Amino acid sequence: MTWKTQAIAIFRICYFNGWLGLRRSPIAFIALFLTPLSFVFFLYVIAPRSVLPFGVVGGIMFSALFTGNAMMNDCAYLRLERQVQQIFITSPLRPMSWILGMALSELVFTVPGLVLFFAILPLVVPIGVLTMLALVGVVLLTWLMSTSLGFLLSTFFRQLREIWPIGMVVFTSLSVIPPVFYPIAEIPESFRWVAFLAPSTFASQLAVRAAGLSVPIVASAPFLSSVGFQVVGLVVLTGLFTIVSMRFARWREP
Amino acid sequence: MEGLIARAVSKTYRSQRGPVRALDNVDMTIAKGRLFGFLGRNGAGKTTFIKIATALLRPTSGSIQLFGIDVVDRPREIREQIALIPQEAKPFYQLTPREHVEEYLRVRGLSAETAKSRADEVLAAMGLETYQSVPAMVLSGGLQQRTLVAMILATEAPFLFLDEPTLGMDPFARRQVWEVVRRAARKGSTVLLTTHYLDEAEQLSEELAVIEGGHVLYQGVAEALKSKVRREVRLQFSGGFTAQELARYGDVYPDRAGLTLLTTRSAVEELTQRALERRVPVNVGPVTLEEAFLTLVGRAIEDEDAETPA
Numbered sequence: 001m002t003w004k005t006q007a008i009a010i011f012r013i014c015y016f017n018g019w020l021g022l023r024r025s026p027i028a029f030i031a032l033f034l035t036p037l038s039f040v041f042f043l044y045v046i047a048p049r050s051v052l053p054f055g056v057v058g059g060i061m062f063s064a065l066f067t068g069n070a071m072m073n074d075c076a077y078l079r080l081e082r083q084v085q086q087i088f089i090t091s092p093l094r095p096m097s098w099i100l101g102m103a104l105s106e107l108v109f110t111v112p113g114l115v116l117f118f119a120i121l122p123l124v125v126p127i128g129v130l131t132m133l134a135l136v137g138v139v140l141l142t143w144l145m146s147t148s149l150g151f152l153l154s155t156f157f158r159q160l161r162e163i164w165p166i167g168m169v170v171f172t173s174l175s176v177i178p179p180v181f182y183p184i185a186e187i188p189e190s191f192r193w194v195a196f197l198a199p200s201t202f203a204s205q206l207a208v209r210a211a212g213l214s215v216p217i218v219a220s221a222p223f224l225s226s227v228g229f230q231v232v233g234l235v236v237l238t239g240l241f242t243i244v245s246m247r248f249a250r251w252r253e254p
Numbered sequence: 255m256e257g258l259i260a261r262a263v264s265k266t267y268r269s270q271r272g273p274v275r276a277l278d279n280v281d282m283t284i285a286k287g288r289l290f291g292f293l294g295r296n297g298a299g300k301t302t303f304i305k306i307a308t309a310l311l312r313p314t315s316g317s318i319q320l321f322g323i324d325v326v327d328r329p330r331e332i333r334e335q336i337a338l339i340p341q342e343a344k345p346f347y348q349l350t351p352r353e354h355v356e357e358y359l360r361v362r363g364l365s366a367e368t369a370k371s372r373a374d375e376v377l378a379a380m381g382l383e384t385y386q387s388v389p390a391m392v393l394s395g396g397l398q399q400r401t402l403v404a405m406i407l408a409t410e411a412p413f414l415f416l417d418e419p420t421l422g423m424d425p426f427a428r429r430q431v432w433e434v435v436r437r438a439a440r441k442g443s444t445v446l447l448t449t450h451y452l453d454e455a456e457q458l459s460e461e462l463a464v465i466e467g468g469h470v471l472y473q474g475v476a477e478a479l480k481s482k483v484r485r486e487v488r489l490q491f492s493g494g495f496t497a498q499e500l501a502r503y504g505d506v507y508p509d510r511a512g513l514t515l516l517t518t519r520s521a522v523e524e525l526t527q528r529a530l531e532r533r534v535p536v537n538v539g540p541v542t543l544e545e546a547f548l549t550l551v552g553r554a555i556e557d558e559d560a561e562t563p564a
């Protein structure tokens with residue numbers, strides 16, 4: 001197959017797995033944005049107004065990060081329970097195209113929630129079109145990083161039962177413990193670098209900066225606050241997860 | 255050129271309860287364009303072999319070539335040539351049979367027009383027309399399985415791997431599958447098919463292999479298998495004979511009316527003669543593939559048991 005037919009295939013997968021799935025069971029996307037929306041709501045009720053912008057940006061990042069959880073669940077389900085992954089990879093479709101098609105369809109599920117948060121954002125923080133576009137870029141980078149992690153994790157499962165708890169632990173830790181919903185300034189300065197052990201910190205700090213909310217992270221290590229470091233961090237992580245998936249993932253089982 | 259050549263293929267799974275030798279030096283050859291039946295008991299190694307041949311699983315040792323292409327070294331080229339119905343696969347639950355066929359063909363790089371016309375054809379052939387717009391989640395198990403068969407057969411891939419394609423289907427649907435599989439073979443596809451319905455294997459396969467405990471016990475045509483196990487004729491006696499008396503001619507089973515004997519062609523004359531003398535009716539017919547299979551595999555199990563010290 002040529003590049004063009006691979007590209008068409010990717011969009012077909014996104015169409016039938018994402019778009020048709022969304023249209024035929026709309027409850028799924030509500031489930032996806034309900035959690036971040038409730039976080040924002042709590043912040044609105046209990047926290048000082050100055051924290052609210054972080055909450056809304058947090059909601060956006062949470063949505064982008066949870067595409068990875070959906071990816072992990074879907075890919076494991078389609079491989080273990082339905083065995084349709086096997087049907088698709090025993091075909092001229094490249095494994096990488098399957099992964100991209102699946103990742104795109106997870107994005108489709110997240111779009112309604114993202115639109116909602118992007119609509120709220122200008123209400124809590126003054127923000128221009130360019131800033132919005134920068135945030136969209138961050139969301140896309142985050143989605144790529146997170147879905148590649150989700151796919152990698154999906155390859156380790158032998159049974160569907162293990163997935164639900166592991167997904168909750170991994171992706172909730174990624175989006176709640178690191179500074180996604182709160183400013184990194186809340187962490188004592190000497191420990192802020194620790195937050196960068198979580199891939200989500202790269203994404204959230206980029207997002208916060210795009211929304212104009214950033215602060216210098218560590219005075220003695222200015223590179224941590226730089227766009228370059230954060231973007232490269234996300235790209236490197238995405239590449240790493242993808243390479244590990246392609247190399248060791250169980251296209252060929254044990 | 256051969257469709258498939260397997261040479262000394264072995265596979266050992268590592269499991270918690272120690273290594274499992276699923277395939278042991280399997281040699282097999284399938285001519286291009288052949289409709290090939292792959293038979294064996296549960297756990298014999300059929301699915302493992304198919305997974306290796308479709309580049310889903312790496313053999314522990316040995317090699318498989320499809321159309322002269324090595325599966326382990328050149329999986330990408332292999333994938334251009336194949337389509338697979340995995341054992342106990344299930345369709346996407348939100349998609350209709352038509353969407354399954356059309357979307358899968360498009361993902362495989364075919365045009366929208368080709369996808370549509372092949373879908374029309376295969377949905378009709380599989381009796382899915384009335385269900386073509388119903389999401390799979392509300393289709394019965396057999397209709398879901400038909401959807402998968404339609405999806406894979408519509409690819410017209412040069413090599414089709416069908417792992418228990420008729421699982422859970424009614425007798426009408428099975429015959430529809432036979433027909434589309436035969437048509438695929440007529441159009442030039444090589445087909446490797448597993449089934450536990452031996453009547454189906456006998457109807458469908460031009461050649462077959464029997465595997466047991468990871469070893470190939472037999473490869474050839476069904477009739478030759480019957481000769482090989484020296485069980486070609488079935489004689490049914492309603493009275494007049496004892497089991498001991500018949501046992502020296504072959505395998506004796508009690509049946510509803512009396513005794514059934516599976517034996518060779520050469521014993522027929524003597525036994526029918528004797529039945530005439532004793533004035534008891536005897537029914538003569540060919541041994542089925544199922545009976546030959548039971549004999550072949552049954553002997554292999556006995557040998558195995560004999561070799562294993564108690």
Ligand SMILES: Nc1ncnc2c1ncn2[C@@H]1O[C@H](COP(=O)(O)OP(=O)(O)OP(=O)(O)O)[C@@H](O)[C@H]1O
Pocket residue numbers: 254267268269274275276294295296297298299300301302303341
């Ligand atoms: N992933 C695995 N890990 C460990 N052992 C396995 C695995 N898959 C299969 N086996 C073992 O390998 C052997 C062959 O299994 P296989 O699935 O190939 O049999 P089969 O002939 O397809 O059987 P069936 O007719 O039941 O489908 C069995 O003993 C099985 O238990």
Ligand SMILES: [Mg+2]
Pocket residue numbers: 300301302341417
């Ligand atoms: Mg099997």
